[in-house]
Amino acid sequence: MHRYRSTRFLILATLLLAACNGGGSSSTPATTPAGIVHFVPNSHAFWSNPANWTTSFGPAYADITLASSNFVPCRGGPFALCYYSGPSSGAEDLSCSPTSDGNYANCNCFDIPYGVYFVDINAILNHAVYEKTVAQCGADGSLCATLNSAPVCANVNKGNLMPGSSVYSTFSFDCVPENGLGVTNCAQQPYAGCMTAPCFKSAQTGIVNCSCPVFNGPYQVGQNDQACTLGDNLVWSAAYAPPAATPTATPLPPGLSADTYKVMAADSRAAAVPAAVPSPPACLPDAPGGVGCPLYVPGTTVIPPDSGVDCAKVCDEYHTCLQPKGAQAGFTCDATLCTDECNDRDLVSVACQGLAGCDISEIVKAETAANCSCCASQLCGCDPSAKTNQAITALNQQQRDRGITPQCDINSTLCGMP
Structure with missing residues (x-):
């Protein structure tokens, strides 16, 4: 979810x-x-x-x-x-x-x-x-x-x-x-x-x-x-x-x-004090909460034709950003990040390891254009390597073991090995 x-x-x-x-x-x-x-x-x-x-x-x-x-x-x-x-x-x-x-x-x-x-x-x-x-x-x-x-x-x-x-x-x-x-x-x-x-x-x-x-x-x-x-x-x-x-x-x-x-007054100063939390004008890809964009919906979620997104560059960003053991970090992070909960922060650390140092600007551009989260590889048809699929399979099962529904079980994408 x-x-x-x-x-x-x-x-x-x-x-x-x-x-x-x-x-x-x-x-x-x-x-x-x-x-x-x-x-x-x-x-x-x-x-x-x-x-x-x-x-x-x-x-x-x-x-x-x-x-x-x-x-x-x-x-x-x-x-x-x-x-x-x-x-x-x-x-x-x-x-x-x-x-x-x-x-x-x-x-x-x-x-x-x-x-x-x-x-x-x-x-x-x-x-x-x-x-x-x-x-x-x-x-x-x-x-x-x-x-x-x-x-x-x-x-x-x-x-x-x-x-x-x-x-x-x-x-x-x-x-x-x-x-x-x-x-x-x-x-x-x-x-x-x-x-x-x-x-x-x-x-x-x-x-x-x-x-x-x-x-x-x-x-x-x-x-x-x-x-x-x-x-x-x-x-x-x-x-x-x-x-x-x-x-x-x-x-x-x-x-x-x-x-x-609901704002509750804890003292006599005011019955209600207006407050705010981040409220972006549009959904943000990969963000948790109501500010986040939804996951990819096969057959429905698409990149607008006038977006200027370069899918070849998107896939290159996925393929070239590697974890220490060789798995492609963009895929493993997408499989885990947008369904994570507070009890699997360690899994996110493994899944997204090394991603912070990579250029993912075209990935973000694609997800922003399509208003979806953890979805650029699906949008552009980017395929993970065999090693990456093995890592995704393991991460998906680890989320299930903690009572978390991975993206694979929601939209049948990023499922790893068959």
Whole structure:
């Protein structure tokens, strides 16, 4: 089944952003790890100076969202998902522990190997990259609605946004079916704002540790009916969407009910605070949630004749991007990525290994033109090698073993060996 989630209120978006933290729970505050570069320039004073704020509501590390277009879409990876970080409860430790000086929090976040993700243009913690992205995308991000058109995407994918780290916290709709979405409004107190914060490997499999700046202000937590104050010296990974003067509702994506996005007031400030999550003007190939395009439908999904897509180039991109053991990464990734769930992130890592370093621009062009996900090889009749088919067969069965329906079982494509 294709992964669906999408957009409506601004609060969710900020929640998601802030959710980009993680850390270990402890009654004793952690110390800020030596040598970590949290900003470029690496000066807390620079970023806290109102003259350098990205919005009038606070600095970049406050993770402010003013409009859904603030989220620019990217494809690649790896990246961190900190939407659920804060408490220490749960099957995985996603706790967020502040440092002794209170300026940062060590937050444990989901390690996402590859996929479609979003960056809040207001929360880019590299000032030169922020200025370059604003120059190309506009201050609100609305000029960069297509995948990887925003300059910041290349920095995240290449791992050079922040010196000393190669993985950064972003927002994606991964893990929503398992962990949900929601909103709890909280009054002013410290929270970790993790969007674009640097992240590092942790002792937990599938988890990275992100070192997130802490901001003191009102915020929203990305789940319903949560306590704003956590015990055990923990803080939420959160963000803030200011109440809109003239709220406007964004249509709900397919597959999501209005109840999912119901905004609940957790204090006396407002009965409902409009919020937004990424809401692209058109579906995005390979994206999870309601923002994603549907899978290929044989006999129905086609490339428009005036699209300018070069199928020979599409197939060349599939054939030349290889995994370390020789399987063609584009095919194996397509077979797995658009049906993946939170419990098979390790399979996506194997399936999409090496793809982030390849040129897949014509593949993205074909899927964008046809409005479908993980579908360019079907559109252009590209055939995988025998070794690739063996890998696809194994990946399909591994998804079935985890209760996931692979694309093969949905549309009879990318099935591997007969």
